[in-house]
Amino acid sequence: MGRPGGRLLAMRNDAYYRAGRPVFSFEFSPPKTDAGFTSLYRTVEELKLLGPDFVSVTWGAGGSTRRKTVEIVIQIQQEIGITAMAHLSCIGSTPDQLAETLARLEGARIENVLALGGDRPPDYVAPPGAFTYANELAAFIRSRWGFCIGAACYPETHQLAPSPEADLANLVRKVKTGVDFLITQLFFDNADYFAFLARARAAGISVPIVPGIMPIISAANIRRITALCAARIPAELEARLRRVEHDDALTLEVGVEWATRQCQELLDRGAPGIHFYTMNKSPATRRVFESLRR
Ligand code: FAD
Numbered sequence: 699m700g701r702p703g704g705r706l707l708a709m710r711n712d713a714y715y716r717a718g719r720p721v722f723s724f725e726f727s728p729p730k731t732d733a734g735f736t737s738l739y740r741t742v743e744e745l746k747l748l749g750p751d752f753v754s755v756t757w758g759a760g761g762s763t764r765r766k767t768v769e770i771v772i773q774i775q776q777e778i779g780i781t782a783m784a785h786l787s788c789i790g791s792t793p794d795q796l797a798e799t800l801a802r803l804e805g806a807r808i809e810n811v812l813a814l815g816g817d818r819p820p821d822y823v824a825p826p827g828a829f830t831y832a833n834e835l836a837a838f839i840r841s842r843w844g845f846c847i848g849a850a851c852y853p854e855t856h857q858l859a860p861s862p863e864a865d866l867a868n869l870v871r872k873v874k875t876g877v878d879f880l881i882t883q884l885f886f887d888n889a890d891y892f893a894f895l896a897r898a899r900a901a902g903i904s905v906p907i908v909p910g911i912m913p914i915i916s917a918a919n920i921r922r923i924t925a926l927c928a929a930r931i932p933a934e935l936e937a938r939l940r941r942v943e944h945d946d947a948l949t950l951e952v953g954v955e956w957a958t959r960q961c962q963e964l965l966d967r968g969a970p971g972i973h974f975y976t977m978n979k980s981p982a983t984r985r986v987f988e989s990l991r992r
Contacts, residue, residue, distance in 0.1 A: 721971030728766035787816030840876035853894035857928035912975035913982035914953025917943035
């Protein structure tokens, strides 16, 4: 993707194809400790050797990592030299605080943001004027700034949506506010992605819908994450995990093999790229990525 920085997409929504090949991105989260920061930057440096098109940095639940998210994207883009995208969510911030964050990102030449609803903690009290849904945040960003805006979507339907139809109607509304591309929640069965893609296209959504893939690195970890986001582990994968879950090294092998097959089929059937959920670790993602390049 040339110089670091720059929009991932033009307003024409076709830049996921602009390079004439799939666009690859890696997602990281702000660490909690100083040691975590050292390890994060090491991981980013390692993955940089693979030539990702961009990396993204998550926004902590409740807005807790607002500053860290901003610092990390700026550092990755300006010092490590990879185009970086900041995630932002509605939770825990007033519109003024979000505006301050967006101004800081714009000042640092960060041009890409992922606008999210976020998950409300059980005792959540929204700050005055806070947005509730990602479409409101995306509209706010679009009304004042020139960022390229991404948003989330759910091949298996968002867990709080009353029905797949309602979730899709909400997605249509979100995209209409000026969202340039979508990244999916992680999924392990490509049939879910292709069925969702067909429904989204039939509903008039024409922006790129990028599969989000998480190579499994441990059984406990993936069980926790899939429970949180209500993603389904297909029976075949579950059976294979059960056979090896006592051993993290063997589990990682299963995860790498599954994710590689998933990505290969997605790309063969026209996916605009792959967004890897890295869990701040490089080995599994690197191996999947390297096999795709062969
Ligand atoms: P929304 O689009 O607001 O949707 C949330 C729910 O509300 C859905 O059920 C939807 O159908 C419904 N809905 C949407 N709009 C309306 C409306 N106007 N009226 C009524 N109902 C509506 N979380 C973080 O905290 N930080 C992160 O960095 C982060 N990164 C993510 C990256 C990706 C690629 C994905 C897929 C998820 C990420 N998440 C992150 C998780 C995300 O915040 C949660 O899944 C959250 O529950 C929904 O976010 P959303 O942006 O899809 O919200």
